[in-house]
Amino acid sequence: MLNLRKNMLVEKYKPKKLEDVISQKSTIKTILDWLEKWKPGKALMLYGPTGVGKNLIVELISKEKGLNLLEINASDKRDASSVKRLIPATKDSSLFGGRLILIDEADNLSVSDRGGSTEMIDIIKDSIYPVILIAQNPYDKKLKTLRKYCELVKFRKVPKNILEKYLYDIAKKEMKLSSNVIREIAENSDGDVRSALNDLEMRALGYRERGKNIFETLQAIFKGNLKEALNAISLSEKDLDEIFWWVEQNITNEYTSIEDVANAFDILSRADIFRSKIYKYQNFRFKKYMRDMIASLSTLEGKKGFTMYKPPDRFIILGRTKAKREENEKYYEELGSILHCSKRKVKDQLPYLNIILKNQGVVKVVSV
Amino acid sequence: MFEIWTEKYRPLKLDNIVDQTHVVDRLKSFVKNKTIPHMIFAGPPGTGKTCCAIAIARELFGDNWRQNFQETNASDMRGIDVIRTRIKNFSRTRPIGSTFKIIFLDEGDALTPDAQNALRRLMEMYADVTRFIISCNYSSNIIAPIQSRAAVFRFKFLSKENVFTYLKKIVRGEKIKIDKEALEAIYEISEGDLRKATNILQASATLGKKITKDTIYEATAKAEPEEVKKMISLSLKGKFLDAREILKELLLKRGISGQDIIKQISSQVYNLDVSETAKACLMEKVGNFEFRMQTGNELIQLEALLAQFAVSKK
Numbered sequence: 001m002l003n004l005r006k007n008m009l010v011e012k013y014k015p016k017k018l019e020d021v022i023s024q025k026s027t028i029k030t031i032l033d034w035l036e037k038w039k040p041g042k043a044l045m046l047y048g049p050t051g052v053g054k055n056l057i058v059e060l061i062s063k064e065k066g067l068n069l070l071e072i073n074a075s076d077k078r079d080a081s082s083v084k085r086l087i088p089a090t091k092d093s094s095l096f097g098g099r100l101i102l103i104d105e106a107d108n109l110s111v112s113d114r115g116g117s118t119e120m121i122d123i124i125k126d127s128i129y130p131v132i133l134i135a136q137n138p139y140d141k142k143l144k145t146l147r148k149y150c151e152l153v154k155f156r157k158v159p160k161n162i163l164e165k166y167l168y169d170i171a172k173k174e175m176k177l178s179s180n181v182i183r184e185i186a187e188n189s190d191g192d193v194r195s196a197l198n199d200l201e202m203r204a205l206g207y208r209e210r211g212k213n214i215f216e217t218l219q220a221i222f223k224g225n226l227k228e229a230l231n232a233i234s235l236s237e238k239d240l241d242e243i244f245w246w247v248e249q250n251i252t253n254e255y256t257s258i259e260d261v262a263n264a265f266d267i268l269s270r271a272d273i274f275r276s277k278i279y280k281y282q283n284f285r286f287k288k289y290m291r292d293m294i295a296s297l298s299t300l301e302g303k304k305g306f307t308m309y310k311p312p313d314r315f316i317i318l319g320r321t322k323a324k325r326e327e328n329e330k331y332y333e334e335l336g337s338i339l340h341c342s343k344r345k346v347k348d349q350l351p352y353l354n355i356i357l358k359n360q361g362v363v364k365v366v367s368v
Numbered sequence: 369m370f371e372i373w374t375e376k377y378r379p380l381k382l383d384n385i386v387d388q389t390h391v392v393d394r395l396k397s398f399v400k401n402k403t404i405p406h407m408i409f410a411g412p413p414g415t416g417k418t419c420c421a422i423a424i425a426r427e428l429f430g431d432n433w434r435q436n437f438q439e440t441n442a443s444d445m446r447g448i449d450v451i452r453t454r455i456k457n458f459s460r461t462r463p464i465g466s467t468f469k470i471i472f473l474d475e476g477d478a479l480t481p482d483a484q485n486a487l488r489r490l491m492e493m494y495a496d497v498t499r500f501i502i503s504c505n506y507s508s509n510i511i512a513p514i515q516s517r518a519a520v521f522r523f524k525f526l527s528k529e530n531v532f533t534y535l536k537k538i539v540r541g542e543k544i545k546i547d548k549e550a551l552e553a554i555y556e557i558s559e560g561d562l563r564k565a566t567n568i569l570q571a572s573a574t575l576g577k578k579i580t581k582d583t584i585y586e587a588t589a590k591a592e593p594e595e596v597k598k599m600i601s602l603s604l605k606g607k608f609l610d611a612r613e614i615l616k617e618l619l620l621k622r623g624i625s626g627q628d629i630i631k632q633i634s635s636q637v638y639n640l641d642v643s644e645t646a647k648a649c650l651m652e653k654v655g656n657f658e659f660r661m662q663t664g665n666e667l668i669q670l671e672a673l674l675a676q677f678a679v680s681k682k
Binding site: 248252258259261262264265266268269270272273275276277280281313314317318321324325328336337338339340341342343344345347348349351352353354355356357358359360 | 679
């Protein structure tokens with residue numbers, strides 16, 4: 001038991017040298033080049049999916065460059081005064097070689113971390129050592145100002161085939177697993193090396209403690225009874241909001257009669273009222289009712305046998321049209337400030353405004 | 369620079385505000401005494417709330433009015449953050465060449481209760497230098513503590529005569545021609561909303577210098593995407609999946625607001641090829657889902673409505 005952690009695959013196969021890190025060659029080079037040319041006042045912000053090696057690479061770089069790594073992460077209190085306390089360490093020269101400052105989870109400032117972001121900017125401005133930040137979402141609005149002081153470096157997911165080969169090599173040394181299982185793990189991991197290694201280990205141990213995946217959850221909601229549905233929702237890997245959108249997408253796959261479809265949408269529409277109250281008023285008590293409404297879909301008769309459930313296309317469509325929509329929103333705002341009204345009112349009047357503006361030869365007309 | 373008649377013909381003085389005399393008279397007495405209280409302007413859209421706020425600022429502050437007048441649309445930024453940052457920062461700055469300045473919060477009923485409570489504090493803390501004018505459609509959506517700190521002004525629906533007088537002024541100014549029937553049509557479509565009426569007039573004027581009833585309908589038909597009609601007829605035929613496809617296209621790809629879509633659906637119901645009883649029944653459903661949409665997600669609520677349309681024939 002004592003050595004449990006050391007024995008875990010994630011620890012055991014943690015790369016010891018930069019050259020052992022899989023699939024991030026060009027990113028590593030970017031970071032090294034940046035360090036080479038670094039001048040005070042500018043920081044580097046690393047972002048990208050989890051488990052692809054952001055922290056690891058920073059650690060290895062500091063090791064190979066002989067720099068002392070000074071790290072603050074979300075477990076530290078990061079309000080203004082706590083961050084301020086770090087400032088000396090970023091300013092005095094050290095007898096024991098250079099330093100590298102790492103601010104992990106930079107976007108994960110909680111409400112109690114008020115002012116921390118401004119202090120981080122001060123650190124970047126004044127530090128005599130290079131500062132590297134890691135963020136999940138660099139475009140978070142909390143990071144808006146901070147971002148101006150940072151160069152962004154995006155980490156990509158580890159490609160499936162590279163990950164599969166990597167897992168395969170480890171599995172060969174450690175356990176007996178069919179290549180099918182390994183492929184499945186690689187596919188499920190979505191480029192996250194850490195979770196893939198953990199999965200591999202669990203598979204090898206012969207058990208996997210995990211929640212119900214979304215397909216099992218949907219099956220229980222659509223085809224089970226109320227109790228099974230409630231149970232599946234509470235055990236699901238996905239949170240209630242995600243389940244909600246999966247249900248939305250699949251109502252028409254599950255129910256064949258239009259009456260059932262209409263009833264199902266009516267139930268979902270009522271669940272949505274609770275859902276909106278949860279978000280608007282942060283009233284999480286309503287989550288219970290939202291859950292119960294979704295589970296009550298089990299009272300409708302689902303399709304007999306197998307249903308092919310599809311992921312919600314709403315997010316895909318929204319993602320694809322995001323840039324365009326953002327551009328439009330900006331335009332509505334501009335128009336709104338000229339016309340003394342809100343974006344909402346601009347949108348309201350847009351069909352007429354478009355006709356008017358087009359006629360006056362205004363090039364930028366938003367399509368309706 | 370383009371020209372929008374709602375701006376070109378916006379009344380700049382309280383004297384030129386269309387109707388609303390019961391409000392304007394009191395506002396004028398404030399101007400005369402060179403001070404105003406916090407105010408709530410409640411009333412339907414396009415009845416002069418923003419106009420009054422701008423006019424009062426111009427009359428109080430003269431040429432400097434823009435420096436002492438901040439306009440924020442609450443519906444665009446309705447969280448507590450905006451109140452704590454932007455609004456707060458402006459509230460505490462000193463006015464320029466005046467004893468106070470005005471913050472105009474348009475669509476204040478869109479502010480969350482939290483945000484309204486934060487606002488209420490600002491109203492007290494900076495009352496020596498800042499006056500708030502909060503506009504809203506219904507004053508009941510403004511929390512009681514704010515209502516009690518402000519003078520509430522209720523803007524009425526504009527009468528047909530008043531809308532006509534205003535539109536005729538534009539017609540003269542733009543040297544276009546319009547007949548009585550066309551004016552009636554504009555009034556009917558705009559439901560007394562002067563902003564909308566003006567936009568309809570200008571959109572129609574792009575089709576020709578002489579505006580008739582037909583020109584108005586041509587312009588409004590252009591403004592209403594055909595897809596909404598198609599969507600309704602598909603779902604009435606029970607082809608829910610196809611109808612839903614169009615809905616997603618309109619909402620998610622083109623970014624048309626759900627409010628707009630449901631308004632158009634409701635304006636179509638009486639033209640549908642179904643029995644009178646069915647129309648009444650559908651209308652109730654439209655109302656029901658428009659109501660739910662006020663809190664809920666636009667896509668979900670409209671999907672649910674289309675599904676109701678799809679079963680209605682059976």
